[in-house]
Amino acid sequence: MIVGGIDVGGKNVHVVIMKDGEMLAKGDSPTGIQKAEAAERLYDEVLEQASLKRADVERVVATGSASKRAAFAQGMIPDAAADARGVIRLISSARTIIDVGAEEGRAIKASPEGKVLDFAINEKCAAGTGTFVEAMARALEISVEDMARISLESTRSIPMNAQCAVFGESEVVSLIHAKTEKRDIARAVHDAIAGRIASVARIVGLEKDVVVIGGMARNVGFVESLRKEIGMDVVVPDDPDFVGALGAAAAATAGVLEEEVEAKVVEKEKYEEGKA
């Protein structure tokens, strides 16, 4: 059986095509403004890579903050459900999943079967997301990759005062003016975000194994800061940013076209109502 999983995130789209539990092809591209078009285009590209046509695919399940834009998908599952399914496929010992993307950070407590037992999110504020790190890298005038690398060379821990990404940029600029080493600033940025993510993770409880996924899992500086912050080892799977799409494909394989993540999803809707 050939299935597809697509994760339409705030910043990037990820697609995986699987056949009988084996990965056939995968690809990613920026989401951009025209999210629906980006999703369609990438899906077709990945299919072409695998020399397949849309008709060859039995089921496609979408996930991600803009999953509704993948009109060709037959089903949609919440991000947390996709994360749990995807991670458990790769690392069956995972119990706590930390997913930090461009626009959201979340922590999930997963059952050995890949069910979401509990989850907490950090959203609608860039302070606890990959966007924060990108903004700070821009202020440092280096790439996110370089910032990650040099932060590992830092020998000095300095606090970052600003929580907001906008104020954080000014703080980074003043640190540069004060002749602070770039590597120490880089570490301060990663420590700050790791602290916020760890607080969110503590809400669901930190239990071994802790697995980090999402775009930020590729950031070695952040992962190291997180490791120090929680005082536990963390596991980063290969292609950590494809885990959501992989989980969606796993759901497609299992015939799950809809999944409820109890407790917090309900609360999130209530939260929206409460705000309105």
Next chain:
Amino acid sequence: MKAFFGFKDGSGDWFVIIDTDRCSGCGKCAEACPSNVLQVGEDEYDPFNEEPVASVREEERKKIRYSCAPCQPGYGETPTPCITACEPGAISHSEGWKLMYGRQ
């Protein structure tokens, strides 16, 4: 005076609210707080008040969301240690934690 310490951002309202008219300045909240968020001292917002009052330490105000989260304000099975410790009932939390992390 109701002093709102904390912030509101895209994700919600994150405030520790201290009613200084009720606060006796006893300091039990500060002792009870596991995150060392609270302090007792001079009333910074009323220079003519001679009595000490509780407040949130300055460096905690921008990260109160994270500092207070372990105690599950507004949604935990038991009230937070600061609220339990405060006899006059001067401390409360805004709904951010409950709405974001609470269960029914």
Next chain:
Amino acid sequence: MAEEAKKEEYWRWPEGGWVNPDGDWKKGKTITAGVDVGSVSSQAVVAVDGELYAFSNTRTGSDSPDSAWKCMNMALEGSDLTVDNIDYCIGTGYGRVNVPMAQRTITEIACHARGANFMYGPEVRTVMDMGGQDCKAINCDDRGKVLNFMMNDKCAAGTGRGMEVFADLIRVPVWEIGPRSFQIEAEPEMISSTCVVFAKTEVVGLLEEGVLENDIMAAYCAAMAHRIMELLNRLGVQEKFVITGGIAKNEGVVKRLEEELGIKTAERVWYKPEYRSYPFDTQIAGGLGAALFAEAMLSRGKVKSVRKA
């Protein structure tokens, strides 16, 4: 171009001082001062027996003590009064601990309430100060005593900085945003993201979709007004309602806020009839409040004069 426009914005309000032409400090008993060192602007206010004598408004430099001296000197320019003649000086604002000529500090929350009470009159119940890097909402009584307050300096949304980031992004000078936000056919849907960083992404999307610039400005002003309203509602807003700080000058935000709240902001005129010819600068509320506190503390014997000459 956008860079220049942004820099120019900082200088939109004129730096300068004012000395009361009818005042004679030598006849006064107590001379007090308040120095408010904010993140963007600094003000010094001098009061003689609790009446306004001189003030200045300047841009804050990178060094707080220098900024305090700069604004104090500017306030005293055109008067033969010197710092040595001042009985008591109080520092306030973000940089209050670094005001060299001050004997003590008081938070800007307390000072803003006190100052607004003096400027707009005892009917003032809610003061909203929208600073460059924070916003404060204060409820106060008829004596200018703080009843409730909230201060938010964690998040850039709803601050002057949030508007600057937006102005920079769409390459329109800040002062054009208010007027242009009304040159629209119909009120658009507001920007949905509260977070300034995410709002930027949303705005880029709208620009790429070809939405008219003026509509985007309206959408952003509406979002900011809505955000301020949410903050105010948390605390409760009552008339007389006063809005101070940089955003107060952006009618695109203020008018939309008034509409959402169903409450008008108070007219910017001195409460005391004999003050009506004096310049009215909303930014001096904090410094004025500090100078008035200094006077009250001296007269109550709570502090002693440090006057040298």
